[in-house]
Amino acid sequence: MTMKDIVKKRLLITGVSGLLGNNLAYCLKNTYDILGLYNAHGVEIEGIKTRKIELTSETAVEKIIEEFDPDIIIHCAAISDVDFCEDHQDLAQQVNVSGTRFLVNQALKNGAKFVYISTDLLYGDSPKNPLPEDFPVHPTNYYALTKYQGEREAARVPEALILRTNLFGWNIQNKFSLAEWVIHELSAGKRIQGFQDTYFSSIYTFELARIIDQAIEKDLKGIYNCGSSTFMSKNEFARRIADYFQLNKSCIQAISIDQAHLKAPRRKNLGLDVRKMEAALGRAFPTLEESIEKFYDDYQKGIPGIIKQNNFRKIFPVLDHIPYGRQSIMQEDIQAVVDVLKSNYLTQGPKIPEFENGLRDITTARHCVAVNSATSALHIACLAADIGPGDEVITTPITFVASANCIVYCGGKPVFADIDARTYNISTQEIEKKITERTKAVIPVHFAGQSCDMDAIRDMIRVKERAYGHRIYLIEDACHALGSFYKNTRVGSCAYSDMTTLSFHPVKHITTGEGGAVLTNDKGVWRKLCYLRSHGITSDPEEFVHKDTAFEPAQEKGEVPVKRPWYYEQTYLGFNYRITDMQCALGSSQLKKLDQFRQRRREIVNAYNEAFARTDGLTIPYEADAGDSNFHLYVLLFDFENMELNRTQLMLKLREYGVYSQVHYIPVYTQPFYQKTFATRWGDCPEAEHYYHRCLSLPLYSSMTDDDVGQVITAIRKLARMRSRV
Numbered sequence: 001m002t003m004k005d006i007v008k009k010r011l012l013i014t015g016v017s018g019l020l021g022n023n024l025a026y027c028l029k030n031t032y033d034i035l036g037l038y039n040a041h042g043v044e045i046e047g048i049k050t051r052k053i054e055l056t057s058e059t060a061v062e063k064i065i066e067e068f069d070p071d072i073i074i075h076c077a078a079i080s081d082v083d084f085c086e087d088h089q090d091l092a093q094q095v096n097v098s099g100t101r102f103l104v105n106q107a108l109k110n111g112a113k114f115v116y117i118s119t120d121l122l123y124g125d126s127p128k129n130p131l132p133e134d135f136p137v138h139p140t141n142y143y144a145l146t147k148y149q150g151e152r153e154a155a156r157v158p159e160a161l162i163l164r165t166n167l168f169g170w171n172i173q174n175k176f177s178l179a180e181w182v183i184h185e186l187s188a189g190k191r192i193q194g195f196q197d198t199y200f201s202s203i204y205t206f207e208l209a210r211i212i213d214q215a216i217e218k219d220l221k222g223i224y225n226c227g228s229s230t231f232m233s234k235n236e237f238a239r240r241i242a243d244y245f246q247l248n249k250s251c252i253q254a255i256s257i258d259q260a261h262l263k264a265p266r267r268k269n270l271g272l273d274v275r276k277m278e279a280a281l282g283r284a285f286p287t288l289e290e291s292i293e294k295f296y297d298d299y300q301k302g303i304p305g306i307i308k309q310n311n312f313r314k315i316f317p318v319l320d321h322i323p324y325g326r327q328s329i330m331q332e333d334i335q336a337v338v339d340v341l342k343s344n345y346l347t348q349g350p351k352i353p354e355f356e357n358g359l360r361d362i363t364t365a366r367h368c369v370a371v372n373s374a375t376s377a378l379h380i381a382c383l384a385a386d387i388g389p390g391d392e393v394i395t396t397p398i399t400f401v402a403s404a405n406c407i408v409y410c411g412g413k414p415v416f417a418d419i420d421a422r423t424y425n426i427s428t429q430e431i432e433k434k435i436t437e438r439t440k441a442v443i444p445v446h447f448a449g450q451s452c453d454m455d456a457i458r459d460m461i462r463v464k465e466r467a468y469g470h471r472i473y474l475i476e477d478a479c480h481a482l483g484s485f486y487k488n489t490r491v492g493s494c495a496y497s498d499m500t501t502l503s504f505h506p507v508k509h510i511t512t513g514e515g516g517a518v519l520t521n522d523k524g525v526w527r528k529l530c531y532l533r534s535h536g537i538t539s540d541p542e543e544f545v546h547k548d549t550a551f552e553p554a555q556e557k558g559e560v561p562v563k564r565p566w567y568y569e570q571t572y573l574g575f576n577y578r579i580t581d582m583q584c585a586l587g588s589s590q591l592k593k594l595d596q597f598r599q600r601r602r603e604i605v606n607a608y609n610e611a612f613a614r615t616d617g618l619t620i621p622y623e624a625d626a627g628d629s630n631f632h633l634y635v636l637l638f639d640f641e642n643m644e645l646n647r648t649q650l651m652l653k654l655r656e657y658g659v660y661s662q663v664h665y666i667p668v669y670t671q672p673f674y675q676k677t678f679a680t681r682w683g684d685c686p687e688a689e690h691y692y693h694r695c696l697s698l699p700l701y702s703s704m705t706d707d708d709v710g711q712v713i714t715a716i717r718k719l720a721r722m723r724s725r726v
């Protein structure tokens with residue numbers, strides 16, 4: 001192997017600030033030593049050199065080629081706006097034809113391979129589609145003419161490769177490819193028109209880049225069509241893009257290109273017959289559908305963010321938004337799930353007790369029953385507390401409806417006690433006011449992660465129990481609070497309650513997709529919960545009621561009776577609330593990172609607090625001394641009455657910055673179901689309503705980057721302007 005083999009070949013790419021030039025540089029930068037040339041739009045691309053050039057100056061071209069001495073030139077630069085070329089024919093001629101001539105002159109001088117990127121617009125109009133390379137050329141507009149003249153220049157290099165193509169992809173500049181334009185307009189809620197009588201076989205740039213790389217390697221020469229192997233109408237293309245990106249297809253109006261009255265004449269059948277190049281390279285090209293799929297796949301992998309160098313969110317705020325909450329999944333989480341998929345048990349296997357033990361260890365509760373959601377957890381907790389018709393159960397109005405629905409599932413009546421104005425948690429004094437002789441349980445919710453004042457609630461309940469002479473259960477809804485502390489105990493320890501419920505929905509601290517759990521220190525309660533989780537069934541011989549049918553009759557005196565292997569008993573009316581082993585494996589893997597997640601959330605909260613603490617009209621979350629919150633939510637209160645924007649306007653404006661927010665919560669008793677069923681009314685809990693009108697949850701999740709946090713802060717600061725007072 002000589003030094004020349006080891007040293008990378010030098011590749012000169014013109015038009016490196018354009019879609020293909022840039023994407024080629026990105027794809028080929030590890031294979032070649034690249035110099036990218038641009039004209040009007042300066043670009044810097046990691047791993048390659050870039051320089052400005054005036055292609056219309058032969059001396060400038062000569063100087064660069066002499067200095068860089070390329071082995072290969074890929075000439076992508078051109079003025080490609082068809083209507084602009086029609087209006088600016090001299091300029092089009094200079095850049096597209098003379099520029100090519102100057103490059104070709106130099107390529108001939110230094111012996112570089114020349115690759116010329118041409119267009120699908122060259123062929124004459126034809127009812128036939130797709131068209132092969134030997135179909136007569138008949139440029140129908142000035143752009144096509146200059147590209148054809150460029151081809152003639154390129155063909156002066158004996159080994160030149162000329163590619164007639166049409167492409168779409170992720171552009172480095174704000175200039176959009178057709179696919180990007182469709183996404184941009186539809187995601188901004190705009191209507192667009194799709195030509196239903198113009199057919200093309202556009203190819204995704206990264207696919208095209210790979211084909212070009214292969215063609216160079218195989219030293220292909222001559223003229224080739226190079227596009228997707230199938231074609232579709234531009235209207236259909238727009239619709240497929242909308243499908244992939246889940247955008248509103250009904251905003252695409254199908255029209256004829258004739259109705260668009262474009263300046264430059266256009267051909268309608270632009271399909272490319274690519275079989276010649278497929279045969280030359282010995283590979284199939286992607287269909288247009290596959291090209292779109294690859295374009296979408298790369299979006300999902302974050303390629304446009306890299307190509308657009310951090311401008312992606314600014315350009316497509318709807319596509320790349322910062323949600324108010326989301327999961328943080330890492331490779332080890334994925335592996336844990338995959339391992340279960342390869343194992344013997346997908347459900348009712350060993351991963352469930354493993355996860356339950358992990359939750360017990362963290363919270364110090366004695367028993368744990370993992371189920372398929374916190375809603376199920378709350379339901380069986382209420383059943384285990386014997387809540388039934390005629391019973392009243394007190395909970396907070398500022399919670400997700402599930403905290404109250406579980407009471408109704410059991411036939412009980414939810415009673416809403418107002419919140420504390422500072423913590424937004426249920427107020428102990430308000431609970432006290434609502435307790436009657438019918439009160440069977442209280443369900444405090446540790447809102448946003450901050451524990452309720454459990455000591456005070458428990459003491460007050462004990463007094464009431466004595467007064468009414470019956471037990472009042474305390475069930476903590478800790479769906480927001482896994483990992484939080486209250487007076488040096490972890491929330492979930494059940495040190496102050498009978499049961500605690502958890503949620504593993506993706507916005508929570510750890511996730512199992514969907515999932516929940518009930519923790520308790522009471523063995524009897526735990527046994528009941530186990531029954532309720534799985535149809536009310538048991539296979540434990542100790543628990544059997546019908547011993548006579550459970551065992552084989554003893555043949556001899558003193559013989560230990562043998563349990564019938566198939567036998568089980570249903571003792572209660574239970575449910576199928578089981579969680580799977582895949583979910584629990586994910587949960588156990590996530591649980592290992594609970595404190596790391598907690599810490600990152602705290603860092604973000606500190607940044608928000610610092611940014612908003614002294615801003616007029618904003619109230620940051622209050623933290624009571626007795627607890628240490630894990631901050632499931634970051635709720636900021638806004639003085640909307642004195643702000644320029646109302647909450648709807650603020651939320652929609654925030655979305656333009658890519659920042660998604662949410663309201664937690666609409667007071668539960670104002671929901672139509674509760675008003676209808678329990679005659680609750682607006683005005684029932686004034687503090688909750690005052691809070692509701694002012695709250696907004698900002699994005700908060702452990703995988704938020706510092707840039708994300710900065711973006712939220714900037715957007716809020718910009719938008720939370722107060723009305724000027726006269």
Ligand SMILES: Cc1ncc(COP(=O)(O)O)c(C=O)c1O
Pocket residue numbers: 373374375376399400402403445477479480502503504505514515516
């Ligand atoms: C306070 C509270 N309780 C209960 C639930 C229900 O949880 P899941 O979605 O796991 O059923 C939620 C869900 O967001 C919640 O926030």
